[in-house]
Amino acid sequence: MTDLRYDTLLARREGVVRDLPQSAEEGSDLRWVMNTATLILGERDAVLVDTFTTIEQNDELIEWIKGHGRTLTHIYVTHGHGDHFYGIGQLLDAFPGARAVATAGTVAGARVQAGDDYRDGFWGRLFPGQIPRPVVPDELEGDHILLEGHELRVVEAGHTDTKGSTVLWAPDARLVVGGDVVYNHTHMYLAETDAASRVEWVAALRAVQDLGARHVVAAHKHPDRDDDPVIVQQSIDYLADVEDTLATTSNALEFYEAMLARHPHRANPGSLWGAAKVFRP
Structure with missing residues (x-):
């Protein structure tokens, strides 16, 4: 068999x-977030993990996939947040032989x-005129592709940042798409x-560590960072913090600023502020 990349x-x-x-x-350039789409490549075929948010981003994704010269067989969706599956319809139009699949929890x-x-x-209020018409993936039969x-x-990872989360593990490539x-x-x-769900999340992260991956791709990553598996422990440490x-x-602003002091260079501080308002309304 040909090695996977x-x-x-x-x-x-x-x-x-x-x-x-x-x-x-304030004044930093961190008020953004990166989504990743991961293409797992065989000699002739490929499997895509997750899509993007907007029509333009998914058009770029289509052209990028075509540039790899493989037949796309599957689009696997790791969880049910819109920014990870809204591109399915565009992808299936471009690659009609592919199937979009996910677990029952992700489909729900x-x-x-x-x-x-x-x-x-x-999503449409935040990105007006930019969101594709959603297509829900099919439920995957079995536990692998x-x-x-x-x-x-x-x-299966249970409740991490949302219910029904998963990772895709490619043991022959020592790759986790997380x-x-x-x-x-x-x-x-x-x-x-x-x-309680954060305890479940830490347990899921420890299960990912136990896989012994050489590469761990996060769906949200800083572009200056590689896919070092150390990010699993860093995620555990963040949840402990x-x-x-x-x-x-005792209040939202205190929580937000204290966490920023511990993690001053992470992208997307808006996500932290959103949590602060939920935790300390």
């Missing part, structure tokens, strides 16, 4: 929380974010979490 494409967009207070990050989340309340009322004889294994389970030098999205900071602060 992978490539990633990054797309930068504005964060979804934009009412940041005057604070330590995607159905919610494919509805008008999210597509128009949330075959790519030229290599298993790409689905690892979706939103793991973050790379970007503030983690916490607004859907509570203390959240618990410690919640225990030692």
Whole structure:
């Protein structure tokens, strides 16, 4: 069998929380977030993990995939947030032989974010005229995808930054495509979490560590950082800092600024401010 390789494409967009207070990050160039799409490559075929948010970004993704000269067989979606699956319809139009698939938990989340309340009322309000018409992935039969004889294994992660999260593990490439389970030098999205779900998230991260990956691709990563598996431990440490900071602060601004002091150079501080307002309303 031919060895598997992978490539990633990054797309930068504005964060979804934009009412940041005057604070330590003021004047910095961090108020953005990168999404990643990962192409796992065999000799002839390829599997894509996650799509992008806007029509233009997904058009660029299509051209990037075509440039690799492979037949796209599957689009795998790691979880049900719209910025990871809204491009499915465009991708299937461009690659009609491909199948878009996800776990039952991801499909359930995607159905919610494919509805008008999210597509128009949330994402469409933030990115007017830029959101594709959503297509929900099919439920994957079984727990893996075959790519030229290599298993790409689905690892259920439970509730991380949202319910029904997964990672895709390619053992023959020692590659984890981590979706939103793991973050790379970007503030983690916490607004859907509570203390119990964050414990579950840490357990999922430790399970990812146990896989022994050589490469870990986060769905949200800083473009200056590589796919070093150290980001799994860094994500665990960030969640530990959240618990410690919640225990030692009394309002949203205190929590936000204390976490910024601990993590001053992570992208997308808006995600942290959004969580602060949920934790300390």
